[in-house]
Amino acid sequence: MRRLLPGLAVTALLLAGGGWLLLGVPAVQDWLLGRMLSVVMTQSPVTHADGLRIFMCGTSSPLPAPGRAQACVAVMAGDDLFLVDAGAGSANTFNLAGEDSSNLRAILLTHFHSDHIAAIPDFNLNSWVGGRSRPLELIGPAGVERIAEGLNEAYALDRGYRVAHHGEVLLPPALGELSAREIGPGVFWNAGGLTITAFPVDHSPVSPAVGYRFDYQGRSVVISGDSNVTPTLIAAAKGADLVLHDALSLPIVQAMAKTAEAAGRIRQARILGDIQGYHASTESLSQIVAQAAPRMLAVYHLVPAPRNTLMSRMFERDLPTGTVITSDGMVFSLPADSSDIHVD
Secondary structure (H helix, E strand, O other), rough: OOOHHHHHHHHHHHHHHOOHHHOOEEEEHHHHHHHHHHHHHHHOOOOOOOEEEEEEEEEEEEEEEOOOOEEEEEEEEEEEEEEEOOOHHHHHHHHHHOOOOEOOOOOOOOOHHHHHHHHHHHHHHHHHOOOOEEEEEEEEOOOOOHHHHHHHOHHHHHHHHHHHHOOOOOOOHHHOOOOEOOOOEEEEEEOOOOEEEEEEOOOOOOOOOOEEHHHHHHOEEEEEOOOOOOHHHHHOOOOOOEEEEEEEEEHHHHHHHHHHHHHHHOOHHHHHHHHHOOOOOOOHHHHHHHHEEEEOOEEEEOOOOOHHHHHHHHHHHHOOOOEOOOOOOOOEEOOOOOOOOOOO
8 A cells, every 4th residue: 555655646636736527537547547556566675674574464363353454473584584374364464565475485373273374375376476486385383284285275276277377387386385394392494594493382272382483693583373471482582682472451351251241142252251361461471571571572463452542551551561562564673683673
């Protein structure tokens, strides 16, 4: 959307001068569209400075949240792009921001809830069409092979149609299929100066579930996935520049559960009660700050994502001072060999 703004400004100037009457003229429509498309097509892709760059593709949970996609964090280390999870709507957020997925190396899955895997096919297709030069790898704990196999089968006809339409030169069939790699705790990626470490987290009854730590050129980010605060997470977060953790506001969720029960919505009340124990409460996150002392703590996978000022104030009241509540499209830049963290 931001790439359309210069073209839209041209339209706005025309309208301000009373030229809105001319929008009914096909020749004017064609000219304006051409101007806007020229701006979009001639702009360079988003460039990445050396160091780590974190783009928030999705900051919501399964609870509906206007303007937010489900959980997805893009981590760019130099020229390589990794995703941690891929919730519904996150591919749209990524693409509309002008981000480039042709250098997508892998999608790292923390676990296999639907709100963490629903956009895998969109990222696979977009990066394939965008010119990705290798198969897209799904990396995660035991069960990741089933995800890859199931999606490959579900989209087999789709891949065939697209190859038949555009040709194998443009869309090599092998690059449209997902590959999978099962990992356990420990370092599983060590290349080009980037180290990625997996560590177990607590999202019971979901098991296994993991979080990830990225280390690159003296900078580090830890991403929890869905988890309560655990000793393994605190250990992974020690010395980290940025910790991104899921967060649940007990005051809001408890109020929602109580209201649902009073309204006779028993199923909703049951679900809102069940979820309270397997996400980190905003209050519990103070343990991370006290014991791991990261340079910055930020929260995502917000349960529920605040919809107004009242909910925002309630959500933040138990968070450690200085915690960043993320939104879709937010960017954290961690320049190489520095202690700076820029938030846009």
